[in-house]
Amino acid sequence: xxxxxxxxxxxxxxxxxxxQDTMPPAPYAxxxxxxxxxxxxxxxxxxxxxxxxxxxQSIADSDAPMAGDMRHQVRSRILAGESPDQIRAWLIAxxxxxxxxxxxVSSTTWPLFAVPVVVILLVAGVLLRRLGKRRSDAGExx
Amino acid sequence: xxxxxLLWVPLALFAFFAGLAGYMLTQEKDQFVASTMIGQxxxxxxxxxxxxxxxxxxxxxFVGGQPKLLNIWASWCLPCIAEAPQLEALKAQGVEIIGxxxxxxxxxxxxxxxxxxxxxTRIGSDRISEVQLAIGSSGVPETFVIxxxxxxxxQHIGDIRExxxxxxxxxxxxAK
Numbered sequence: 001x002x003x004x005x006x007x008x009x010x011x012x013x014x015x016x017x018x019x020q021d022t023m024p025p026a027p028y029a030x031x032x033x034x035x036x037x038x039x040x041x042x043x044x045x046x047x048x049x050x051x052x053x054x055x056x057q058s059i060a061d062s063d064a065p066m067a068g069d070m071r072h073q074v075r076s077r078i079l080a081g082e083s084p085d086q087i088r089a090w091l092i093a094x095x096x097x098x099x100x101x102x103x104x105v106s107s108t109t110w111p112l113f114a115v116p117v118v119v120i121l122l123v124a125g126v127l128l129r130r131l132g133k134r135r136s137d138a139g140e141x142x
Numbered sequence: 143x144x145x146x147x148l149l150w151v152p153l154a155l156f157a158f159f160a161g162l163a164g165y166m167l168t169q170e171k172d173q174f175v176a177s178t179m180i181g182q183x184x185x186x187x188x189x190x191x192x193x194x195x196x197x198x199x200x201x202x203x204f205v206g207g208q209p210k211l212l213n214i215w216a217s218w219c220l221p222c223i224a225e226a227p228q229l230e231a232l233k234a235q236g237v238e239i240i241g242x243x244x245x246x247x248x249x250x251x252x253x254x255x256x257x258x259x260x261x262x263t264r265i266g267s268d269r270i271s272e273v274q275l276a277i278g279s280s281g282v283p284e285t286f287v288i289x290x291x292x293x294x295x296x297q298h299i300g301d302i303r304e305x306x307x308x309x310x311x312x313x314x315x316x317a318k
Contacts (some may be wrong), residue, residue: 022218023245023246023247023269026269026270026271027270052175052280052281053280053281055173055175065245065271066271066280066281069245069270069271069272069274069275070271070275072270073272073275091275092178093178093179094177094178094179094275094276094277094278095175095177095178095278095280096175096176096178098175099175
């Protein structure tokens with residue numbers, strides 16, 4: 001039984017391995033920038049960009065080769081003087097809002113921002129009416 | 143009576159969201175991220191040859207003549223083996239296919255082509271997925287239809303199956 005489980009586990013591990021390449025990673029995939037200020041900017045940005053291969057991780061968290069190549073893009077573009085917003089916009093132009101973990105207001109995402117506001121207004125309206133009613137009820141009985 | 147009914151609203155809402163969550167769990171998740179570069183010109187690039195046998199690939203190679211296919215692939219990619227016969231079929235129809243090999247070594251590229259055939263006229267080597275990211279491709283294999291002006295017209299994600307050949311031929315025709 002244990003042996004069968006182990007074999008199953010090994011089989012699960014073998015599949016992703018077979019899909020990987022063996023090339024050395026891009027220069028800035030695992031190497032930080034020399035300037036700590038620029039590296040901090042790059043790291044903050046990398047935590048808000050989605051890995052395209054392993055879609056529930058940011059590129060900062062992922063070991064997928066493609067995430068490494070995306071980190072290289074981020075670091076080398078920061079080094080070349082691009083701002084984090086420019087780099088995010090560059091990626092969104094290629095992959096859509098999906099690539100960013102920092103949602104921006106757009107034609108597809110506006111309900112995300114509008115719904116909470118509408119709900120708060122609705123609740124406020126209901127509360128005001130109720131409280132107002134109770135107060136006037138109290139006024140009548142007193 | 144009206145307030146009695148209102149009491150059920152929260153439960154109904156809860157049941158609705160629980161049902162929605164249950165339904166979504168049974169739905170297959172779409173793993174593909176489509177490129178939003180369709181209709182945009184190819185970015186400027188010039189890649190070195192992926193191996194000794196063919197020239198490298200640049201944006202200029204797509205400009206002029208007939209619409210062409212840009213095939214993103216790699217020798218380490220298993221579905222790329224599956225799509226090799228379909229690329230051959232497209233080549234047999236007179237389609238020019240320019241390849242970009244992702245994170246690949248010259249000897250591996252040469253081996254792959256020897257084993258599975260060579261449908262390409264050029265193959266550029268993209269060692270750090272630079273061009274792949276620049277055109278909004280998120281995996282291997284992917285195939286793009288590029289018109290004679292160098293504009294990206296269509297993206298096929300995943301390996302090309304037999305029924306996809308006709309679709310790609312139609313998209314190439316549309317891009318003329």
